[in-house]
Amino acid sequence: MPNVRRLVRRIETVRSLAQVTKAMELISASRMRRAQDRALAARPYAQKLQQVLEHLATAASKGADEEIHPFLRERPVSQVAIVVVASDRGLCGGYNANVVRAALGYEASLEARVRYVTVGRRAREAILGAGGQLMADFPGLPVNVTLGDAAPIARLLESAYLAGEIDAAAIAYTRFVSTMAQVPAILPILPFGRDRLAGDKPGPAIPQFIYEPEARLLLEYLLPHAVEIAVLSCLLEAAASEHSARMVAMRNATENANEMGRELVRLFNRLRQERITNEILDIAGATEAVTTLARQAG
Numbered sequence: 564m565p566n567v568r569r570l571v572r573r574i575e576t577v578r579s580l581a582q583v584t585k586a587m588e589l590i591s592a593s594r595m596r597r598a599q600d601r602a603l604a605a606r607p608y609a610q611k612l613q614q615v616l617e618h619l620a621t622a623a624s625k626g627a628d629e630e631i632h633p634f635l636r637e638r639p640v641s642q643v644a645i646v647v648v649a650s651d652r653g654l655c656g657g658y659n660a661n662v663v664r665a666a667l668g669y670e671a672s673l674e675a676r677v678r679y680v681t682v683g684r685r686a687r688e689a690i691l692g693a694g695g696q697l698m699a700d701f702p703g704l705p706v707n708v709t710l711g712d713a714a715p716i717a718r719l720l721e722s723a724y725l726a727g728e729i730d731a732a733a734i735a736y737t738r739f740v741s742t743m744a745q746v747p748a749i750l751p752i753l754p755f756g757r758d759r760l761a762g763d764k765p766g767p768a769i770p771q772f773i774y775e776p777e778a779r780l781l782l783e784y785l786l787p788h789a790v791e792i793a794v795l796s797c798l799l800e801a802a803a804s805e806h807s808a809r810m811v812a813m814r815n816a817t818e819n820a821n822e823m824g825r826e827l828v829r830l831f832n833r834l835r836q837e838r839i840t841n842e843i844l845d846i847a848g849a850t851e852a853v854t855t856l857a858r859q860a861g
Contacts, residue, residue: 567834574827581820587654588813594706595742595806601708602739602799609796612789616755619778619785632779634721634786637754638730643675644698644720646734646752646794648801649686651703658737658745658808662801663689665747666735670695675730680716682798698723704802713795721790724753736797737804743811745804752793755786 620635647666649659663686670677678698681687687700699719705712720732732753737745 567831567838570827570831570834574824574831577820577824577827581817581824584813584816584820588810588817591806591810591813595803595810597707598799598803598806599739599742602796602803605792605796605799609792612785612792616782616785616789619782620755632782632786633725634753634755634790635782640673640675640730642729642731643670643673643677644680644723644729644732645669645677646680646682646716646720646732646736646797647686647690648704648734648736648797649681649683649689650805651684653685654812655805655809656812658805659683659685659689661747662686662735662737663693665749666690667693667695669733669735669749678729680719682716682801704798704805708795708798708802710791710795713791713798717787717791717794720752720794721787729753734794734797736801737808739800739803739807742807745808750793750797752790755789 645666647663649662653659666679677695679690679695680699680701681690681697682701683703685703687697690697701716720729723729724732731751733749733751735747735749738748740746
């Protein structure tokens with residue numbers, strides 16, 4: 564039979580744990596709402612930038628190939644950089660494990676040497692544990708992700724691509740779908756390539772614009788900016804997904820702790836009832852024994 568005092572201490576511990584997980588759930592819910600708003604607000608700009616690049620790439624493709632921006636040239640892929648966006652902390656369900664698994668699965672599908680750029684301590688530990696080679700390491704995402712957090716990652720990929728250290732780059736992140744659903748995804752970053760800009764399916768006819776300055780010069784400015792925006796979009800999606808996953812995980816932990824607390828209280832009440840019943844039986848037995856002795860003495 565469990566010790567009653569130990570059971571009482573366990574009930575207090577479980578109730579304290581439920582209070583902590585509830586507080587963490589509320590904090591994550593507040594952060595998730597802000598991160599979700601920022602991620603959704605960034606999508607229209609990224610989509611419009613993609614459309615502008617489609618128009619510019621089509622206009623610039625009429626020139627000589629050597630004049631095309633290096634980010635649009637595809638070459639044989641022998642070295643690839645994969646950015647893995649995870650978190651510094653755990654307690655967020657399968658968020659970290661799922662995105663790392665997606666990155667490692669993408670590596671297995673490539674016939675090239677892969678080096679990793681990790682964002683977050685959990686990503687670094689998982690990649691090193693899997694035997695991956697690190698190219699760079701960045702701290703986890705702040706509460707409010709800005710373009711300043713994406714710029715160093717974008718500059719690293721761009722300089723490595725232009726220097727010939729890598730032939731392609733992609734980012735493994737978690738795409739925010741809803742509060743209850745976050746999907747690991749792989750987004751190619753470099754090179755852009757005309758097929759990526761135009762898409763696989765024929766779209767509507769592109770209007771003929773006259774660009775000033777010419778399309779090639781606009782691409783030289785917009786393509787590095789597009790890399791930054793692509794990285795920023797992934798970071799915003801990952802931040803919203805992380806806070807959502809942590810909120811759901813803490814909600815489940817709170818519910819489990821409350822249920823465990825109710826089970827322990829029921830066990831405590833049953834033990835106390837058994838103890839009271841035994842004491843009553845002892846008193847009744849002692850009273851009956853005394854009555855019997857009194858009768859025999861009389």
